[in-house]
């Protein structure tokens with residue numbers, strides 16, 4: 851089903867991605883990144899994007915209202931986005947990813963998951979780290 855479309859019953863497709871608002875400079879899309887990457891909105895930008903700046907959910911021990919996974923599930927989720935996002939980049943384009951630090955539960959030590967997630971993301975799409 852195309853993005854922004856309805857299902858056969860006429861109700862909006864929950865997987866749809868729709869423009870929330872537009873200006874002469876561009877538009878804001880509302881929806882999940884997984885769906886946006888499959889949408890025509892982003893499909894037509896393949897190879898043309900100079901900067902992707904993102905602050906995805908962090909692999910926090912404490913659950914956030916917006917839902918955040920942890921451990922291998924987090925690594926798999928974040929790295930599953932790497933190829934789709936990097937396909938959007940122009941040859942000299944960059945992805946800036948902010949991943950917040952997290953603590954190990956019950957221990958005064960830092961989780962290495964943010965670093966591992968960054969490396970998994972980099973490896974998956976054969977990116978360079980700046």
Ligand SMILES: C[S@@+](CC[C@H](N)C(=O)[O-])C[C@H]1O[C@@H](n2cnc3c(N)ncnc32)[C@H](O)[C@@H]1O
Pocket residue numbers: 881882883884905906907908916917
């Ligand atoms: C770490 S917060 C970003 C906070 C942001 N940097 C700020 O300062 O407000 C992660 C955001 O990602 C959103 N989010 C969660 N899952 C998502 C998904 N699958 N696709 C797109 N956004 C998602 C959450 O709703 C949340 O707003």
